[in-house]
Amino acid sequence: MDKMQLKESVCRIVEREKEKIIAWAKEIGGKPELGYKETRTAALIRDVFIGLGLPTRTGIAVTGVEGKLDTSRPGPGLLFMGEMDCVVNRESPVADPLTGAAHLCGHHLQVGIMLGAAVGLIQGKARDHLSGKVFFLGTPAEEFIEIEERLRMRELGKIQYLGGKQELVRLGYLKDKHLGMLVHAHSGLSERKMLFGGRTNGFLAKSIRFHGKPAHAGVSPHEGVNALNAACLAIINIHAQRETFREDDKIRVHPIITKGGDVVNVVPYDVRMETYVRGARLEAITDANDKVDRAIRAGADAVGAKVAIQNIPGYLPLIQNPAMSEIAKANAVALVGEEGVGAGGFEGGSTDMGDLSYLIPTIQPYSGGIRGNVHAADFEVADYEAALIYPAKVMAMTVIDLLFGGAEEAQRVIREFKPEMTPEEYLAFLQKVEKG
Numbered sequence: 001m002d003k004m005q006l007k008e009s010v011c012r013i014v015e016r017e018k019e020k021i022i023a024w025a026k027e028i029g030g031k032p033e034l035g036y037k038e039t040r041t042a043a044l045i046r047d048v049f050i051g052l053g054l055p056t057r058t059g060i061a062v063t064g065v066e067g068k069l070d071t072s073r074p075g076p077g078l079l080f081m082g083e084m085d086c087v088v089n090r091e092s093p094v095a096d097p098l099t100g101a102a103h104l105c106g107h108h109l110q111v112g113i114m115l116g117a118a119v120g121l122i123q124g125k126a127r128d129h130l131s132g133k134v135f136f137l138g139t140p141a142e143e144f145i146e147i148e149e150r151l152r153m154r155e156l157g158k159i160q161y162l163g164g165k166q167e168l169v170r171l172g173y174l175k176d177k178h179l180g181m182l183v184h185a186h187s188g189l190s191e192r193k194m195l196f197g198g199r200t201n202g203f204l205a206k207s208i209r210f211h212g213k214p215a216h217a218g219v220s221p222h223e224g225v226n227a228l229n230a231a232c233l234a235i236i237n238i239h240a241q242r243e244t245f246r247e248d249d250k251i252r253v254h255p256i257i258t259k260g261g262d263v264v265n266v267v268p269y270d271v272r273m274e275t276y277v278r279g280a281r282l283e284a285i286t287d288a289n290d291k292v293d294r295a296i297r298a299g300a301d302a303v304g305a306k307v308a309i310q311n312i313p314g315y316l317p318l319i320q321n322p323a324m325s326e327i328a329k330a331n332a333v334a335l336v337g338e339e340g341v342g343a344g345g346f347e348g349g350s351t352d353m354g355d356l357s358y359l360i361p362t363i364q365p366y367s368g369g370i371r372g373n374v375h376a377a378d379f380e381v382a383d384y385e386a387a388l389i390y391p392a393k394v395m396a397m398t399v400i401d402l403l404f405g406g407a408e409e410a411q412r413v414i415r416e417f418k419p420e421m422t423p424e425e426y427l428a429f430l431q432k433v434e435k436g
């Protein structure tokens with residue numbers, strides 16, 4: 001069987017099994033789970049892997065689950081991911097009534113795309129024609145949320161870093177993985193079915209605690225120190241910095257107050273705030289972070305409060321590998337023509353795929369079929385064929401291109417790739433951020 005015949009066979013199987021693949025994604029979407037808590041999702045993925053006859057590992061970086069397709073021929077390791085977690089938005093009609101968790105970023109679709117490609121490749125007997133290994137990974141905790149809770153997990157020794165892929169690197173998981181890929185949902189693709197290339201912001205996270213002095217808010221407020229006022233002044237001070245941010249650096253700072261006080265008749269003395277400092281370049285993030293720190297301290301100084309600022313390593317800017325993007329784009333064009341593809345632009349959000357992209361050749365194409373906006377309550381899947389089945393075929397075909405025969409294409413991509421950091425340098429960078 002030549003490469004084109006193999007691609008056609010695999011795509012026929014994905015098409016044949018599409019109702020099952022869509023049902024898996026819908027089941028995950030109906031049972032949303034937050035990062036490092038994705039137990040039901042991981043169990044579903046595990047069962048699918050076992051049903052496909054893949055050697056399976058669980059408990060990777062807390063909840064991650066891996067199925068390995070081993071061709072038994074020498075070659076690189078290709079990491080094909082589907083992120084399992086979701087966000088919190090209690091206004092969403094699909095939110096969990098207890099946790100507020102909701103799949104408004106399309107991660108359930110990512111998992112469906114990964115599983116769909118796995119079904120096509122395995123049932124299509126691609127193993128007989130490829131070299132190397134494909135690691136299908138249900139990946140934990142991409143959304144950088146619940147910071148205080150994850151810091152408590154770290155204190156208990158359950159994790160070291162708050163992002164799932166950061167944990168994968170720390171645990172040495174990338175040792176035998178040489179390329180990485182996943183597909184992310186994208187809103188607003190009315191004419192385009194998939195976008196290729198593009199970049200995102202990176203970010204640094206901050207956990208801030210203002211310490212004031214309690215007093216009766218009605219009888220003796222003059223005896224207290226209002227930590228909430230300190231936090232409000234800090235936010236105003238941050239706003240005053242915005243004109244100093246360069247347009248090209250795409251700086252975004254968006255603080256929230258997670259605790260504003262205890263009771264209304266006591267001067268707030270324990271106030272907590274979280275924020276990201278996002279940017280397109282590491283140097284720009286560092287510069288903006290220094291300004292934000294000054295703004296926060298000035299707010300505390302103004303009312304005589306104290307403040308503790310904890311810097312937490314966030315994610316690096318995403319740099320998509322152009323060679324892999326071209327291979328994937330060519331497969332998309334082969335299926336639907338030029339009108340079905342487009343070029344990704346700059347995205348102001350962030351992803352821990354950026355961290356992997358500094359270490360190994362990485363792509364994150366975007367798929368359509370979505371109504372509403374990512375992370376918003378109006379997010380919904382309008383077309384499962386466009387959002388799930390089409391990209392599953394494209395990515396299965398891309399796996400074949402990379403690993404067919406002696407995996408010459410993958411070897412070429414790896415050979416031409418110049419990593420921004422080694423894993424050791426990356427972990428040292430994360431430690432440096434924490435030390436400030």
